[in-house]
Amino acid sequence: MQGHEIQRIAxxxxxxxxxxxxxxxxxxxxxxxxxxxxxxxxxxxxxxxPIITLKCEPQQAELHRVIYPSITAGYHMNKR
Structure with missing residues (x-):
C-alpha cells in the first residue's frame, strides 16, 4: 500500500x-x-x-514500532 492510499484510508x-x-x-x-x-x-x-502521524499511548506506539518496521516515531511529535 502506498502513502497516498494510507492517507486516504486515515x-x-x-x-x-x-x-x-x-x-x-x-x-x-x-x-x-x-x-x-x-x-x-x-x-x-x-x-x-506522504506521511501520517496518529497519536496513541507511548507504550502502544513502541509496540507498533517493534512489530511494524515501517512505523516510526511521529515527525516533530516526541516530547521527551
Whole structure:
C-alpha cells in the first residue's frame, strides 16, 4: 500500500468519528484532525513522501514500532 492510499484510508476513518473536525492550522500542506480540540491525526508530506502521524499511548506506539518496521516515531511529535 502506498502513502497516498494510507492517507486516504486515515481521512475516511477520521471523518467517520463523531465530533471529528478537520483544519489546517499549520498551513495548507498540513491537514489536522481533532476531537474536542485535541489533535489525533496529522497528514502531510516529508521530502515528497506522504506521511501520517496518529497519536496513541507511548507504550502502544513502541509496540507498533517493534512489530511494524515501517512505523516510526511521529515527525516533530516526541516530547521527551
Amino acid at each position: 481521512i475516511e476513518a477520521a471523518e467517520r468519528l463523531p465530533a471529528a473536525e478537520c483544519s489546517y492550522p499549520f498551513g495548507p500542506e498540513h491537514q489536522v484532525y481533532k476531537v474536542c480540540g485535541k489533535v489525533f491525526l496529522l497528514l502531510t508530506e516529508l521530502r515528497g513522501v
